[in-house]
Amino acid sequence: MATAFAPTKLTATLPLHGSQENRLLLPIRLAPHSSFLGSTRSLTAHSSRRLNHAHATRRSPPVVGVQEVVKEKKSINSLLITKEEGLVLYEDMILGRSFEDMCAQMYYRGKMFGFVHLYNGQEAVSTGFIKLLTKSDSVVSTYRDHVHALSKGVSARAVMSELFGKVTGCCRGQGGSMHMFSKEHNMLGGFAFIGEGIPVATGAAFSSKYRRDVLKQDCEDVTVAFFGDGTCNNGQFYECLNMAALWKLPIIFVVENNLWAIGMSHLRATSDPEIWKKGPAFGMPGVHVDGMDVLKVREVAKEAVTRARRGEGPTLVECETYRFRGHSLADPDELRDAAEKAKYAARDPIAALKKYLIENNLAKEAELKSIEKKIDELVEEAVEFADASPQPGRSQLLENVFADPKGFGIGPDGRYRCEDPKFTEGTAQV
Amino acid sequence: MSAILQGAGAGAAAALTPFNSIDSNKFVAPSRSSLSVRSKSYIVAGSDDGTNKSFGSSSLIARRSQPLMIPNAVTATKADTAASSTSLKSGHELLLYEALQEGLEEEMDRDPHVCVMGEDVGHYGGSYKVTKGLADKFGDLRVLDTPICENAFTGMGIGAAMTGLRPIIEGMNMGFLLLAFNQISNNCGMLHYTSGGQFTIPVVIRGPGGVGRQLGAEHSQRLESYFQSIPGIQMVACSTPYNAKGLMKAAIRSENPVILFEHVLLYNLKESIPDEEYICNLEEAEMVRPGEHITILTYSRMRYHVMQAAKTLVNKGYDPEVIDIRSLKPFDLHTIGNSVKKTHRVLIVEECMRTGGIGASLTAAINENFHDYLDAPVMCLSSQDVPTPYAGTLEEWTVVQPAQIVTAVEQLCQ
Numbered sequence: 001m002a003t004a005f006a007p008t009k010l011t012a013t014l015p016l017h018g019s020q021e022n023r024l025l026l027p028i029r030l031a032p033h034s035s036f037l038g039s040t041r042s043l044t045a046h047s048s049r050r051l052n053h054a055h056a057t058r059r060s061p062p063v064v065g066v067q068e069v070v071k072e073k074k075s076i077n078s079l080l081i082t083k084e085e086g087l088v089l090y091e092d093m094i095l096g097r098s099f100e101d102m103c104a105q106m107y108y109r110g111k112m113f114g115f116v117h118l119y120n121g122q123e124a125v126s127t128g129f130i131k132l133l134t135k136s137d138s139v140v141s142t143y144r145d146h147v148h149a150l151s152k153g154v155s156a157r158a159v160m161s162e163l164f165g166k167v168t169g170c171c172r173g174q175g176g177s178m179h180m181f182s183k184e185h186n187m188l189g190g191f192a193f194i195g196e197g198i199p200v201a202t203g204a205a206f207s208s209k210y211r212r213d214v215l216k217q218d219c220e221d222v223t224v225a226f227f228g229d230g231t232c233n234n235g236q237f238y239e240c241l242n243m244a245a246l247w248k249l250p251i252i253f254v255v256e257n258n259l260w261a262i263g264m265s266h267l268r269a270t271s272d273p274e275i276w277k278k279g280p281a282f283g284m285p286g287v288h289v290d291g292m293d294v295l296k297v298r299e300v301a302k303e304a305v306t307r308a309r310r311g312e313g314p315t316l317v318e319c320e321t322y323r324f325r326g327h328s329l330a331d332p333d334e335l336r337d338a339a340e341k342a343k344y345a346a347r348d349p350i351a352a353l354k355k356y357l358i359e360n361n362l363a364k365e366a367e368l369k370s371i372e373k374k375i376d377e378l379v380e381e382a383v384e385f386a387d388a389s390p391q392p393g394r395s396q397l398l399e400n401v402f403a404d405p406k407g408f409g410i411g412p413d414g415r416y417r418c419e420d421p422k423f424t425e426g427t428a429q430v
Numbered sequence: 431m432s433a434i435l436q437g438a439g440a441g442a443a444a445a446l447t448p449f450n451s452i453d454s455n456k457f458v459a460p461s462r463s464s465l466s467v468r469s470k471s472y473i474v475a476g477s478d479d480g481t482n483k484s485f486g487s488s489s490l491i492a493r494r495s496q497p498l499m500i501p502n503a504v505t506a507t508k509a510d511t512a513a514s515s516t517s518l519k520s521g522h523e524l525l526l527y528e529a530l531q532e533g534l535e536e537e538m539d540r541d542p543h544v545c546v547m548g549e550d551v552g553h554y555g556g557s558y559k560v561t562k563g564l565a566d567k568f569g570d571l572r573v574l575d576t577p578i579c580e581n582a583f584t585g586m587g588i589g590a591a592m593t594g595l596r597p598i599i600e601g602m603n604m605g606f607l608l609l610a611f612n613q614i615s616n617n618c619g620m621l622h623y624t625s626g627g628q629f630t631i632p633v634v635i636r637g638p639g640g641v642g643r644q645l646g647a648e649h650s651q652r653l654e655s656y657f658q659s660i661p662g663i664q665m666v667a668c669s670t671p672y673n674a675k676g677l678m679k680a681a682i683r684s685e686n687p688v689i690l691f692e693h694v695l696l697y698n699l700k701e702s703i704p705d706e707e708y709i710c711n712l713e714e715a716e717m718v719r720p721g722e723h724i725t726i727l728t729y730s731r732m733r734y735h736v737m738q739a740a741k742t743l744v745n746k747g748y749d750p751e752v753i754d755i756r757s758l759k760p761f762d763l764h765t766i767g768n769s770v771k772k773t774h775r776v777l778i779v780e781e782c783m784r785t786g787g788i789g790a791s792l793t794a795a796i797n798e799n800f801h802d803y804l805d806a807p808v809m810c811l812s813s814q815d816v817p818t819p820y821a822g823t824l825e826e827w828t829v830v831q832p833a834q835i836v837t838a839v840e841q842l843c844q
Contacts, residue, residue, distance in 0.1 A: 138593065140589075169626070170626065171624060171625050171626035171628070172626035172627070173626075174623055174624055174625075174626050175624040175625060175626060176624075179624040179625065181621075181624070181625035181626065181628050181629060182628065183625075183628040183629060188589065188592060188593075188629070189621070189624075189625065190624075190625075191616075191617075192616070193612065193616060196585065196612055196613065196616055196617060198582075198585070199581065199582045199583070199584070199585020199586045199588070199589060199613060200585050200586075200588055200589035200592065200617060201589060202582065202585070202586045202589060203585065203586040203587060203588055203589020203590040203591070203592070203593065204589045204590070204592065204593045205589075206586055206589070206590050206595075207589070207590045207593035207594055207595050208593075209571070210545065210571060210572075210590070210595060211594075213571055214542065214545075214569065214571050214572055215542055215543075235579075235581065235582075236581055236582050236585065236612075239577070239579035239581065239582030239583075240582050240586075242577055242579070243576070243577060243579070243582060243583065243586065246577070399627065400622055400623045400625075400626060400627035401622070401623055401661055401662050402622070402662060402664075402685075402686045403622055403627075403630040403631075403632070403685035403686055404684060404685040404686050406712075406713055407662075407664045407684075407686045407712075407713070407760065408760055409713045409757065409759075409760025409761060409762065409763070410713050410714065410760070410762050410763060410764045410765075411763055411764065412763045412764060412767040412799050412800070413764070414764040416713070417760075
């Protein structure tokens with residue numbers, strides 16, 4: 001059912017598919033320099049033994065760690081990206097970082113309120129996946145959704161205004177930080193409860209399949225669902241893995257495993273912390289990738305997205321990543337070990353990409369600096385725009401409760417409530 | 431008055447199965463006597479009032495005086511009297527679940543984006559046969575058999591609706607939708623608002639609920655009371671084959687998320703419905719029996735208990751006005767209000783629990799809006815706040831019985 005996630009596909013010379021069973025014995029080995037504190041060496045060794053055994057019985061579909069492959073590809077001197085692609089990726093990550101830093105500033109200045117969850121440190125995942133998508137592909141996220149919205153194409157102005165609660169926000173100020181929606185860019189939210197977006201993403205993928213198989217339209221749209229390690233202990237996750245694999249829905253489940261669910265360490269919450277393994281249990285490939293390296297993420301994403309577009313079904317991708325800030329701006333972030341934070345700070349995805357671009361002569365320092373400056377100005381402008389935008393008026397209160405406002409019913413006078421002139425003023429009795 | 435009494439007399443003589451022996455498989459709606467409809471001095475919102483039902487056979491024959499439902503809030507319609515009952519419009523007879531199926535099938539024919547998802551809706555044809563034969567006709571993707579994961583497949587339906595499809599999500603029993611509460615509350619009801627109006631959720635969530643025949647506590651729940659606070663959804667309850675089909679079609683066509691409550695014991699009601707296409711208005715109540723003395727508001731299965739009590743009441747000289755509110759959220763305050771203004775007495779008969787049910791909300795709404803017109807406090811007869819027991823006798827005592835309704839009316843009309 002699930003096809004081989006053949007590592008050799010990533011090198012040009014070998015066939016895309018075919019009997020690559022021997023290759024599948026590649027154990028999951030994390031490169032020595034990455035100490036993924038979430039999984040110890042012993043866990044890794046254990047899993048590779050298990051993988052061999054599993055293969056011997058030929059039951060689970062193959063799962064592969066990508067780091068080995070990417071290193072292999074790099075060594076034969078073919079670059080993973082072109083200069084243009086590199087600059088696009090860099091700019092997107094810088095946008096994500098600058099935007100979130102500005103959010104922190106604005107929050108402490110009293111311009112935005114409530115629960116604000118920042119994405120610093122995880123940019124490689126958002127950029128790595130979303131920059132491969134088309135406008136008609138869908139993205140579903142969680143409450144940590146600002147950067148997913150930005151990567152998908154929602155303007156910084158619209159996101160910042162939404163955070164300020166202004167009418168010019170992407171959701172007219174009605175959603176807030178945790179509900180970034182954009183019909184134009186197919187950003188399907190933004191969900192406050194963890195896990196509740198995954199079925200929605202599954203539904204969007206179902207729509208794609210329906211369009212193709214029932215309406216006979218040319219539809220290759222895929223859906224990417226982002227969620228965290230904490231969500232992977234939630235029932236909705238498993239229910240959707242099952243349905244997606246069962247019907248081969250064009251969806252990619254991306255786990256942003258940053259090891260912490262507020263103050264709950266992934267290891268303390270999960271019986272088997274290796275989330276990628278849960279994919280094969282449902283009949284889809286499960287892949288573990290270094291989520292601090294945008295190029296590695298991108299390579300995995302390419303394969304997963306192509307699989308989905310071809311109608312081969314879903315993929316579960318676990319990205320090892322880290323958030324540099326607390327869970328939210330209200331989180332004092334006291335539980336996490338300083339050493340752990342330092343380790344991951346050293347693997348800052350933006351610094352890594354910058355290094356790669358410069359070392360491989362894809363870009364010069366000056367070019368990158370100018371991108372940073374451009375983004376700084378863009379974010380400043382977004383703040384100015386949001387500041388200058390008006391707050392929602394009273395008349396907006398009842399406007400979007402129903403798509404068809406007849407849903408407010410018939411009043412005592414026999415007219416529909418929404419026909420009441422006071423209705424638009426938001427003072428009508430409902 | 432006399433016409434009614436005569437009709438009632440004739441009615442009482444016909445074979446009306448006593449409540450105890452009603453078998454859910456052969457449940458028959460107690461027929462009403464023919465009645466004369468007075469000319470009204472007020473305007474009725476809604477146009478399927480004044481149905482004429484005649485005795486005799488086990489089937490409920492309804493004559494409609496107008497073919498199509500006019501969706502405007504205010505319509506002046508008057509049903510003809512019993513004398514012209516011979517002018518039966520062409521129609522076909524079917525059971526309530528067949529009416530639902532017919533409505534569903536017509537909408538699926540009409541719009542290829544309409545699809546069904548739920549447990550056993552496809553190959554099995556639906557646990558109450560509402561989707562029987564549809565999978566053969568429309569295929570396994572349009573009539574999707576889901577695994578048993580209410581929360582996830584309800585969310586999936588919502589995601590599909592956001593991206594252009596029009597799913598009908600079936601809860602095999604409404605009680606199972608408790609597992610989908612997260613999705614129904616947060617996403618179904620709220621997403622249109624939190625997305626600033628960008629995404630619509632034109633889903634229909636439907637399924638059988640209510641107290642059945644010794645089904646036990648969990649299978650006898652009334653979820654309308656749990657869902658009623660969710661902003662952004664509409665709730666309707668069907669009670670006859672006519673309004674079942676009409677509400678099903680209207681719900682599918684609506685851009686709002688609609689929860690359609692069916693009742694386990696009403697699926698085998700038989701009625702003749704028009705051949706031509708019609709829809710019922712989602713926001714309107716249905717005038718079942720116009721009257722002068724007291725307004726009885728009810729919905730779903732309790733409608734039949736009320737009508738049974740109405741027969742007794744008419745014999746005793748009362749003239750109850752019976753309104754099937756149909757729209758549980760929002761309430762049709764126009765039809766209800768007009769009735770209250772006429773009769774000045776209100777009795778609500780519902781199957782919900784005493785605490786926090788639809789009746790509780792309706793009582794509050796009536797008191798708030800029509801306080802001046804009431805000659806007596808609003809009385810609400812609801813089910814006991816008890817998990818529905820398995821034992822038949824106990825179960826009978828948890829729901830409102832016609833005798834209680836009669837007593838309540840007598841009390842209110844003193």
